[in-house]
Amino acid sequence: MAFARASLKNLPSFRRGVHPPDAKAATCGRPIEPMPFVSEYVLPLGQSIGAPSAPLVDPGDTVSRGQRIAAPGGFVSVALHAPVKxxxxxxxxRPRAGGQIVPSIVLRADPFSNQMPQLSEPLDLGSMDRDSVVSAVQNAGIVGLGGAAFPSHVKLAIPEEKRVRTVIVNGCECEPYLTCDHRIMVEHPKEVIRGTEILLKISGAEQAFIGVESNKPDAIEALTSVAPDNVRVVPTAVKYPQGGxxxxxxxxxxxxxxxxxxxxDVEVLVNNVGTAFALTNLFDKGQPLIDRVFTVTGPAIAEPKNLLVPIGTKISDIVEHCGGLLPSAKQVVLGGPMMGLSLSRLDVPLVKGASGLLCxxxxxxxSSEAFxxxxxxxCVSACPMGLNPSRLTRIAEAGKAEDLPxxxxxxxxxCASCSFVCPSGIPLVxxxxxxxTLVAERREEE
Amino acid sequence: MIPRVRENGPQVEAEHASDTLATLEPEKLAITSAPFIHEGSSTTRIMREVLALSLVVVLASWWYFGIAAVLLVAAATAGAVLPELIAGWKDERRSIKDGSAVLTGVLLGLTLPPGLPLWMAFLGGAAGITLGKLLWGGLGNNVFNPALVGRAFLQAAFPTAMTTWSSPSGPVAGGAALAVPSGTLAPPLMQANVDGVSAATPLGLFKRDGTITELLPLLTGNTEGSLGETSALLLLLCGVWLVARRLCDWRLPASTLLTVFLASLALHVIAPGSYPPPLFMLLSGGILFAAVFMVTDPVTTPTTAKGAWIFGIGVGLLVVLIRNHGGLPEGAMYAVLLMNAFVPHIERRTQPRPFGFKAPPSNS
Structure with missing residues (x-):
């Protein structure tokens, strides 16, 4: 604690950005609990950026927890695993968050199983070349767990002519309300550090930094106490979107x-702490990505929790486990309040990239009430990318796709910082x- | 129990469809786009706060110039609101509710001479909103400050009435708090007799015979001048409030006032006989009022930081130039309006440097 407080001044940050209330108090102190197994699981074949996975099972097949049930559908695509026996x-x-109906593998859990995962052998990183590491990560279904769900192995397939000098592990968790990364760092600091070392080894980088917003002093302390010399824990300013x-x-x-x-391009590899944790599980335990830490929070949920949830669990089951929605509930958001997706129905599954549920x-x-x-x-002073959001909006409203690039x-x-600050309530983002979309359509026409 | 899937597959789906929909009533959930939280600021609230601040200045002008001040502000406001209401009659955007028309009216009222007939103030408000804002497409689309467009209209239409000043005759001078001078109520289009002791403003006095008004009356406001411009102290406090509450870009008033001060300091040092001292320049006339309430109008000033500096420096230089070498003793209104015209060009050339770019983009 003393360490974090002493360095609160002049913490590293970026220009512009916004300061939403962090709203993490409801869950930041709650330990991760395992979500009990339910009867049905739904796994959309396309859970991440890139091609959908190709199913390896047929209806009627019996599967075990951790078994590979879909193969990567291309290079930018990962495998899927059964979250339950x-x-x-x-x-x-089946419907997924966002409203699309997408091809999905539906599983019915064996109610008599103790659901111990069927794991493969731990991997010996020292004896593996880069290609086999990339393929192992791809086949373990690991994607970026910070929200974007970009397949992790693509980042690790570093071209011959490029090199990585620095690994950055992202523990900022700048989205308000979410605390899943925070809890992983507090409860599993050794695994996060181990994941960082795995990333160092794979990439050949010399040094690593773990960036954590200074509003998580317990996480900073936990990580610092177990970090080796070449891994530095860096408290950053608390500002959105610091985790970009x-x-x-x-x-x-x-x-x-x-x-x-x-x-x-600047010889850096960035991964989320949740992803580092998943890499540790793969290399040290032989466990593919079948669960993720998920924050259920907000003023309209009966019992806010941090949960370890099997991928494919339906949001409705998670809500029920947390005591249900309160009568005051008006909106349910998958992800954080700045970049999440509002849900029209709760019978959609948890996908790998979803880090929380906000009630x-x-x-x-x-927008209909906008001035x-x-x-x-x-908006100009908020945009972390130095853009002029009001100008972009004006051009987009006028439909002038040619002027947008x-x-x-x-x-x-x-990141939605512009919409967050707009006093006229204009939906800039x-x-x-x-x-x-206009730019993409215009490009297609040409 | 593990169901035999091939036999009752469809049944599984039916179950799945009914149970979640029935128990969780998802049709009640609002579907909107991110972000789902908001900082809480609102255009209406910003307008209201600036309005409240301007009403404090109205109160001060009542103290100095009597009830005529309040009536003039009310007339200008009524004039500004009427066209906005008519134009927005069938418009669902409820443009009157954003409060900007009321604010324009009050600010215009505060720039008027105390003895002006009410009907002129009303006409000025209507002209300002119509020519200065509605014809451009409403709030946010206008290039020129609507209150100053209204004032410029009056200056052109009624040059004598707009340059006839009366000394403070309100409660401050022992005058009646509620007495309405007959000139104020002059019927439209009739030649108005301006009441009270006709006198020159501090800038007018200087123009005529080089008299420098004392600093104390300039600070308190016990001098001749437009309704809201006389009390420098009160205007400075308003400016501090606007900046502290982040209701305006601090660079705009700061660069304006700094430029007026530095430019007149330089001139005064070079030729003390022909150019007035910088503090007199800063505290007299309408420049403080313009710097606090006109230059800070976000719609008609640059959105970029560099642009704000350029705009303020431009206004400052023009004020000093017009005051010293123009035909009129004061130039704040024209300085702001002229710089308003440059805003689109200033802005195009001062766009922020996008993240990851070495130099600012050239074309935008």
């Missing part, structure tokens, strides 16, 4: 990775998303 009941279209990959690199190392660029008792003012833009420039629409990673 049970039977494949169907491979059919580009913002974190700029804060810790300085260089700015521009639009279209990759951290690799809200109020709805932020909708005119008074050019107050608060020059206004750097491609730099926007939709939504307009920018529409603008990106």
């Amino acid at each position: 049970g039977v494949v009941t169907a491979i059919e279209p 990959e580009r913002m974190l690199i700029a804060a810790i190392l300085g260089p700015e990775v521009g639009a279209g660029g990759l951290p690799l 809200l008792d109020s709805v932020a003012p909708s 005119a833009c008074i050019r107050c420039a608060r 020059d206004a750097h629409i491609g730099s926007c990673f939709e 939504q307009w920018i998303r529409i603008g990106k």
